[in-house]
Amino acid sequence: QSRFRGHLARREVATRKSAVRRLELERLEREHAAVRIQSCFRGRAARHHFAERRHEDSMWQEELMQQEFPQPERFRGMALREDFREMQQCQASESADLSLRIEETWAEVLLLRQRKASRLSEVSRLEQLVELCSDG
The missing domain is CATH 1.20.5 (Single alpha-helices involved in coiled-coils or other helix-helix interfaces)
Structure with a gap:
């Protein structure tokens, strides 16, 4: 009986360890997925932010170029x-x-x-x- 109890105890400990290991792996997978989602969102937000900044900068540069180097007037005949x-x-x-x-x-x-x-x-x-x- 003591051998059988020892066998049951070892089996129970092993199943508990494997269950704990499985739960830990699932928790790590969930955390990893959450981090991936957050990083994707952060990356998307950052790309959007920098695209807006680039657009604003290019608009500002175009305005500056127009002020510094105005376009030559077209000839009246060319315009017509x-x-x-x-x-x-x-x-x-x-x-x-x-x-x-x-x-x-x-x-x-x-x-x-x-x-x-x-x-x-x-x-x-x-x-x-x-x-x-x-x-x-």
Whole structure:
């Protein structure tokens, strides 16, 4: 009996140790995951913060450059030419959009005409059947 009790005691101690070890490993994994999440969040926040700072710095530098080296005035003819080109490009894109819309509308019209024709042919076929039935 004493041997059996000793065996049970050793087994119980071993299971307790393994359970404690398993709980400790789970706790360490949870802590590690929490640290990873926090570091990711900190890294993301820091990247966002520094991106904002870089953007502000670049805006400030652009303003400073504009103050130090103002852009030369465009010639009147160049400005008119550029404005005319922009207007032509806008008109070209608008006309392309309109032509696409017109094509889509015509496609819809043709589909509606086909449906109407098929319905009319169905109606005429049914009328012929009614006439045949009433005659016969």
